[in-house]
Amino acid sequence: MFDFTVDAIEGAARAGTLTLPHGDVATPAFMPVGTHGVVRGLSAADVRRTGAQIILGNTYHLHLRPGEETVRRMGGLNRFTTWERPMLTDSGGFQVFSLEGLRRIGEQGVEFQSHVDGTLRTLTPESVMEIQRSLGADIAMAFDHVVPGQAPHDLALEGMERTLRWLDRCKTRHGELSEGATQALWPIIQGGTHTDLRRRSAEGTIERGPWTGIAIGGLSVGEPKPVMHRVLEELMPVIPADVPRYLMGVGFPADLLEGIARGVDLFDCVAATRNGRHGTAWLPAGRVNVRGAALKGSSEPLDPECDCETCTTYPRGYLRHLFVVEDILGLRLVSLHNVRFLVRLGEQARAHILDGTFGGWSRDWLHRHYTRGQ
C-alpha cells in the first residue's frame, strides 16, 4: 500500500515513484495546498489538469470547518472534495507557528483561539491523529512545534525536543487507530537552523521508525536561503535513501530546483495559488505582475512555453483586464498557471534526472530565472 522506489539518481537528486492507497506519485513532485479541502480558486478538475498527483488538506482548518465528523460521514476527504487521488493532511503544526498570538503551547498540546469565531480549541498529538483519521487522507502528518527561522538555540531546542516527544504520542495514537485503516504517519524533522539540533532531530526521528516518508519542517520561515540549503545538505545524508523526503512549505520555483538538487522528493507551498490570486505569475524568466501596466493591450500568452489553459487560451492583456476589473476568473487563471508551472517544473526535473541531464539543465534554468529575461 505504501512504497517508494528510486527510479534514478543524479548527484543528490532523485526520481522516484511513491505508491499510496489512492495512486502513484512520480517524484520529484509539487503538491498544491488545499487547506480547507480546496486548492483555492480551482476546481478538482482544474487541479487534475495541472497534472498535480497529490494535494494537501489541513487538520486545524478542517477541524474548524466543517469538522472532521462531517467529512467522515461524507465518506472522507477524497469523497468530500471529489479528489479521488492521493491526499496528505497537514497536522496543524504550522498553525502553531503562523497563529502565534492566538495560541498557547503546553506540553500536553496547543490551545488555539479559533480565528473563525474565537472559541477555544485544543489540539494534542492524540486529537490531531484522531482528526486526521476521520479526514482519511493517505498520509497524516505528525503534530510538530515550528519555531521561527531566526529562533535561537534554546527555543529551537525546545521545539525540536517537543516535536520528538509529540511524535511518540502521535505514533501511539495513530497505531491504535489504524487497525484495518490505510493511512501513513509521516514524522517531521525540526531544529531550526542549528546543525546539531537538526541532526539530533533527524536521528531521533529515524530511530522511532520505520517510516514511509519523512518531512523536513521549519524551513522557509524567515531564515536566509543559503541557510536553508545548508540545512538540507546537512540533513540528507542522515535520512535513509529509500524513504521519500518532503520539504514542507517550499516553495518558489527556484526553491524547488534547489531542493531537488539536494535530494528532496516532495514539496508543497501556498505561494502558487496565493500569488496567483494576488496577480503575480511565475515565468521561466522570473515573474510578472499581471496587474502591471506593461501587460495592457498585450496579445502575447502569459508564458509561451506553458501548456496550461491560461497560457494556451488567454492573452496577457485580457488577464490584466480581469485583474483590473477584479473578476474572480483572473484569480483562477493565474492560480491555475502557477500551479501548472510548479507541477511541470517537477515533471521536467524528473525527466532530466532520468536522462542524467538534471545538473546542467537546472543550472541553466536557475540562471535564466534569476537574471530575468523579462
Next chain:
RNA sequence: GGUGGGGUGACCGAGUGGCUAAUGGUAGCAGACUGUAAAUCUGCCGGGCUAACGCCCUACGUAGGUUCGAAUCCUACCCCCACCA
C-alpha cells in the same frame, strides 16, 4: 429677470484667515507574499532639482482687492443647480 445654493488636485469630496501642496475615498503606478487568519497587505500618487534633509515653481472658476499672511474675507465677472417669475 429675481432669490438661494455651488464651482477644490484625473474623478468624487473635506477644509471656511497661518499648523495647507491642501483630510478621506476612487482611479492610476510600484512592490510584498514559501506546511493559507491573505481575491490580502505595503508604498507612491501637481511639476522640477536632490542619494537624502530639503529647496524652488505652479495650484482651490476668472480678474482684482483687504491682510504680515487667503482655498478660506471683500468686489466684479463667468459657469452650474434649485425654486420663483
